[in-house]
Amino acid sequence: MCSATEKSLNPLVKLIQKVLQENDPSLKVVFAVGAGISTSAGIPDFRSPKTGLYHNLSKLNLPYPEAVFDIDFFAKNPKPFNLLCNELYPGKFLPTKFHYLIKLFHDKNLLKRCYTQNIDNLERLAGLPDDKVVEAHGSFVKNHCIKCHEELSIKEFRSFLVKDEIPKCSKCKNYVKPDIVFFGEALPHEFFDKWDEDLSDGIDVCIVAGTSLQVYPFATLPGETPDSTWRILINREKCGDFEMNSRKKDLVLLGDADEIASMLIKQLGWEDDLNKLLENG
Numbered sequence: 001m002c003s004a005t006e007k008s009l010n011p012l013v014k015l016i017q018k019v020l021q022e023n024d025p026s027l028k029v030v031f032a033v034g035a036g037i038s039t040s041a042g043i044p045d046f047r048s049p050k051t052g053l054y055h056n057l058s059k060l061n062l063p064y065p066e067a068v069f070d071i072d073f074f075a076k077n078p079k080p081f082n083l084l085c086n087e088l089y090p091g092k093f094l095p096t097k098f099h100y101l102i103k104l105f106h107d108k109n110l111l112k113r114c115y116t117q118n119i120d121n122l123e124r125l126a127g128l129p130d131d132k133v134v135e136a137h138g139s140f141v142k143n144h145c146i147k148c149h150e151e152l153s154i155k156e157f158r159s160f161l162v163k164d165e166i167p168k169c170s171k172c173k174n175y176v177k178p179d180i181v182f183f184g185e186a187l188p189h190e191f192f193d194k195w196d197e198d199l200s201d202g203i204d205v206c207i208v209a210g211t212s213l214q215v216y217p218f219a220t221l222p223g224e225t226p227d228s229t230w231r232i233l234i235n236r237e238k239c240g241d242f243e244m245n246s247r248k249k250d251l252v253l254l255g256d257a258d259e260i261a262s263m264l265i266k267q268l269g270w271e272d273d274l275n276k277l278l279e280n281g
């Protein structure tokens with residue numbers, strides 16, 4: 001294991017440079033990311049001590065922090081989630097350098113897919129097209145009644161939020177929530193379908209970033225890649241399969257996601273491309 005330094009990025013840099021020099025479009029890179037790639041945008045993650053959402057939820061008097069994303073708890077007491085929803089609602093935050101790193105992989109024809117646990121929409125805001133993003137834990141794009149599943153438009157949903165009211169179903173008057181996946185709910189089919197498709201097509205590099213790898217089934221992704229896959233962890237801490245089942249072709253880069261993204265962009269000579277994205281963003 002090593003903290004990220006320019007030198008420690010070498011295996012990844014060399015691999016990418018070789019492919020680009022040979023104009024070989026066959027390198028298949030998959031990202032699997034979590035809340036840690038968005039903290040520099042101003043969105044707290046779940047579990048970081050002192051700054052994470054779970055630490056700050058104490059004011060909401062929850063029986064346990066995860067209750068805020070528990071579907072049974074929400075059905076009885078939707079207020080804590082609604083407060084959080086107002087805080088996290090897309091539109092207030094901008095993509096980070098790490099999001100633009102993923103976009104650069106896409107622009108260089110190296111990105112096969114970006115699997116995200118995040119619900120902040122920043123991958124799309126950075127410019128990734130629909131077919132390259134899999135929002136494993138859903139998104140705020142649609143809202144449904146938790147009882148009769150009637151859809152409530154974003155406009156109507158927002159009109160409740162701005163009045164500080166709990167969004168309710170126009171048909172049965174039960175609570176409405178965005179289609180983000182709560183504990184106790186199934187993940188979208190797309191997550192399983194696309195992952196199976198990508199696995200059978202082959203994954204050369206799997207870059208896991210900004211996640212504690214504690215939420216399942218997402219946490220199983222790095223372990224499901226074949227031994228031939230280069231697995232890169234970019235995170236403040238070592239975690240999940242990188243800790244429990246480390247492999248020969250693992251590269252663990254500990255540190256800040258944006259700083260590591262900057263080092264990588266510099267070493268790959270992609271700085272001008274990044275600047276263009278930032279100018280147009």
Ligand code: CNA
Nearest residue numbers: 034035036038045046047118119120210211212236256257
């Ligand atoms: P987590 O469990 O809070 O873990 C975050 C990880 O990122 C930790 O290991 C941190 O050490 C690490 N980290 C934090 N900041 C940085 C940084 N700047 N650079 C590098 N590493 C950093 O969050 P997970 O994503 O693993 O948990 C999955 C949950 C979090 C999903 O269900 C998400 O919906 C949920 N979530 C999403 C958001 C968002 O959309 N931005 C925010 C908070 C929680």
